[in-house]
Amino acid sequence: MKTPTPWSGLMLAGLLTTSAVAAFEAGGFVYTKRQETVLLAAPQPLAEAAATLPYGRKLTIAEVSGAWLRVSEGAAAGWVFRGNVTATKPAEVKGLLDGVPQLASQTTATAAARPLAPAAATYATGNNLESAQADLEWLLAACAELTLDEVETYLQANRKGAYQ
Incomplete structure (x- = not known):
């Protein structure tokens, strides 16, 4: 059996990259x-x-x-x-x-989009994970405090999303 050379890997990577770029022409x-x-x-x-x-x-x-x-x-x-x-x-x-x-x-x-069900809370209690519900509630509260302007400013400053 013939052993692949490093060049064959580079050629394959180039071909795949060309295919991906071609999709956006x-x-x-x-x-x-x-x-x-x-x-x-x-x-x-x-x-x-x-x-x-x-x-x-x-x-x-x-x-x-x-x-x-x-x-x-x-x-x-x-x-x-x-x-x-x-x-x-x-x-x-x-x-x-x-x-x-x-x-x-x-x-x-x-x-991540579903709230914790009672069965999940029971599982968390049995496995010493009681803070999961509180952690989720904290995260949701922190997100609710953000304004759209703050998010927009962050995206622009860090060149994220549509600001790349």
Whole structure:
């Protein structure tokens, strides 16, 4: 059996990178991956909404500008941050919570969106994890104290999300 060379690994990585980049070129297609994807009038996070599309819609890319894609589906057109779309068609899943399947067997992120059930509290008590409920309540309270302006300022200052 022939032993692979380091060059073959580099060639494969280059090919995969080219494929991923090609998915975000004008004339290509992407799919919405959120329950509601807002298309904006300009490639800016605070721009006016031009249209709203549901989960799993196929969009045609008209233009790429950094992390932003100008896309369309029929009469609906606008700009979307590339983190809100995917190059592969998402699975048809019933019961979506902002693009996340609600069945725990389909995703582990769902657990964070559900409150702790009495059975979970009993388990926590039996395993010396009593602070889990209090920790969750603290986190929710801390998040509730944040304003949209504070979040926006943080995202801009740290070049996160649509401000990359």
